[in-house]
Amino acid sequence: LYFIWRWDREYHSMKGMWASAFRLIGCYLIGFAMSGVVVLPEAISILSNSRVGARSATLVFDSVLPYLDYLTGLFTPTSMLANRGAEISQLYSYNTENYSVMAVFLWGSSLCSLMVPQYLFGKHREKSSVISVIVITLVALIPILSSAMHGFSEPSFRWLGSVSFFLIAMILPLIEEPDMDQRVLLWSLLAASIVLAGGTALIALADGKELSLIKDDYYLVLICLPSLLVTGAALYYRMTKVIMPVILAELCLVSWFTYFGSPSFNYLNKVDMDRTASILGEKGYYQDWVAQFDPESRQEVVRHYIDSWGVYWGLSTNFNLYYDLMGLMSYDSTYTASTNDLKLLDQDHVQDYLPWTFNITNPDIMTLVSTKYAVVAEESQVPFTNAEYITDYAGMPVYRNNDYYNFGKTYTDIMTYDDYDPSMTGLLRSRLIVHAEDYDEIKALLGNEEITGFEEAVPDGNNYYATLTVNEPGFAVMAVPWHKGWSVTVNGKEVKTYAVSGGLTGIPVVSGTNKIVGTFTPVGLKAGMYATIAGTAGFILLMIIDTILKHRKQ
Template structure:
């Protein structure tokens, strides 16, 4: 029984600084060798290399140049705020890069991760320290949280660490309000968590509701109706303060069809992949697999699910000890609820707005509760550590032995089968995971010998042991990941991180897009060149609508194959880059004049790539003579639609009525789709284009000279609600055409200046809402301060832990 308050015991600066430096220092030890090996960069594999690094540099450069609204280098074009709030716009760590020049940003990725690890240790300490008598115990828990399996796994997803850092502050602020009714702190914590990452905030809301109700029903807290009202008020204010980012982001995200996918039927109650249950259990007792390479359960269908919750050194021993010794404790109840929710699909999905796509990206919340149970076990005289360690070792063995020795048949490439022992995918990695799991517990047994007889030595031995295990398993996982990566020294560093400085193309003032043939995801983003390829989950809904209409899958990325070659002409794609260091070649191996798409010719080899030029490139801003209705378009074979879009423009019904006087309806039944027809259609479109096209930070400007009648000028820029247009200074109607792009009508016999401006939908309204809530919050603090001064006893009452 001890005070439940944010007010620390001991010297405040020393303990807080120690918490940060421990997390930072240990991370330096396992990150630094890889940074030195990669010439000052930290490069990992997969999403980290092709999303985190180019996203950071590209948006850093955009903001420094004043481009806050439209990203020309994200897919076919995207709302910058809507597309990048999830990844980095709300992150204070991203904003730390702005004082640095562009070329320095990739070098900052490693140091920023170290900083994040230190901050995670600090914030976990801030939450845990109120529950312990000795602050060294809280430091141990902070290290367990900062270097849990979830944290190390999600180095792959760099932006997940912001949630790991800010979540403990949310719980600490909630605890402080419930204990002392301290005003404003909870609102600020809600604001910080929501502003940093809206996706993770939805999970935090679900967790906080469970956390609050469990503690209330366990009589851990007391609250009056009035105090509850002000708590709810602070939560609303905290969310309202984020409106400047949250509102435009929500308006962008709701366009994505992936969000409307709730669990249904048996899929809401049971996972369809039985191995997933083992995977969930395994992640509690073993270091995590690297993303996309599940080892223990190769068919669990959870490759990027962030399944990691292992605590270095302690594993589940501290959690099991707490569960064994407590009867009516709120933390025991909460842990049981969380473990149960992890096993039921619909309950697991509650942490991501009930989306059926399987993710365990809320497990950082679980690891914080597991760390809390572990540190409380360390200070409990009731705990039988010998029994809990035996249970932990037994479960580890119960998982490992069947996976290691049950036989299975393996299909060979020649059609034969081979029987081998073991269900794991990679036996060598499996035994290393098992060795680390058991070695951790053996080190723990040694450390626990000092627990009762020499507490100071116990803390030293335990902290060193946690640090050693962390460095070993973190370095091993990073090394495994790097082994799956593109060749960093011979490819990424010289040809991607150079920002395309060695690329020199003619007519550089002519706007166009590029294509990457069978290359690394987001290669063009490293060079900050407009492209038709993108690995990015959050893009305008019009892109998500357009690509499937021509038979191109658009889920987390745009990767159109060469069979939709008409797409390149439609989207003003002039150049194609084919990396010389791989076996996939754009040029036919049997005929040097034959390419994987018609109409391309070799230009040069630069920056490690063969460069091909589209001889039938059509500049931005061209016109049509014919139109087809959406019904006509839908009746065309999907495989031919990319070519049909070069023959006639697709108009929605309302646009037909406005423009049928200048366009004739196309006889789509008579369309021909041979190569010769494709060439002629490209030449027809190219014969009547804008004389100039210039993009800038606020949109684009084009000039077009019409003939004897009005013309509808098409731009392959994704339609979005934030666009407005003028023609010769007069407001013009933007038509949504070609299933997701834009066109505007220009007058006859006139050289017209066409201007498109983009303003992020919801940004102005969001800013006004934020200002309004800021004023409301200030008034609340002033009024509550006066109230608390008049009623000091009500405000100063401190509840105690039960």
């Protein structure tokens, strides 16, 4: 859309635009292909994630707030209001049915508020500008279209950052325009002042909220009114040297109240931030510390429960990933799609505040996925049924799960998810839970011997190595989320894998010692490599053609 607008602005005609656009698209596709070895596997992974396609709205929002926020968004610095955790914030942050938080961040400065109407009305009115604004508005206010801009997940206004760039790029040529439409400017200043001063109050009334509840924070709504008036006067009298200092001061003020001046953020001083970021020490330090009193953990697969509020203060559900910590929290596309089956075991104690977030707190499921230790702020937060205090780490008690077993076990009994309900999590240690379509095939693989815990299990990057000894053929489940990118061999022979018991990996085992090796290759990696080779060849060919054409012109 920006390309079309810019072309029309530059040449005042659509002639030749599509030829130029397709050349640009071709160059983009070559660049995209060159990155295929990285992008293609990641795209396939994201498309299999539960967040994609999770939509709670189609044609209309179930609240009037998104519409009012958008219509006033060009004139209101929403960022100062939406994240304060105050009553006024509820007017500018909107939750969908899936608890996805939306806020309209469209404001780009008082200058932007006053200049955009120049392209929509009066003598500077341009057809391409009007069409662009209409298209952007339709996409924003029709949830299914806004969802498409957000990867076909929940509708979101995050993409409006690109619109702010568009609007700023649109107004730049007009800043020093000698014949600016003064009439449109005055009407724009009047409208912007009215919306800025009274828009929030009208939104509150439309939402049924008493004005007394937002009066303490209403000064934030008015804080940009002086700069709006000064900017309008500077534009009217063509005092361009005044505009930039005023806008710079305005943006600094808005940025301050958005972050450091916000009650939701100003408690985060540097000391607390540093402490939070290093609560587990340097990368790998915590694991080394555990190995000092538990040397066997070096030959085991060990997960750790880290209390998300008492230890992390609710700041980061992904620190466990950064520190290579096998934790029980995850978010969005950082987990494989099969892990969604864990919700079938006990959704209330697996799913966190969003449908695509995890924070496992069910003790039976913790044991199922090889959780051995918990770091908590106090004893009441210990999640294990059979826990034992071990020691303190950084002033926080560490408890061991005495029901822990290493990596997995073999099963002799089986049932389907259709016959299972969350009250039966106590059966997870003795009964295999499978999808109905796999029931007959897996049941035929079960043995009569139940072995709890592998003798050895060592994760190593994209591989894991495990040893299990059994007296007869059977079926074992490993605490590794199933993914079709995993290839598993038993004593050198590749075996079929199954997604069982909450999306974990199940395999058939043979009588005797089983040397198990798992190797992960991202799905789409091979195709991505071919795309990269083709893209690189296309780039080289493009450079050769460009050099030849330049040589001919010379």
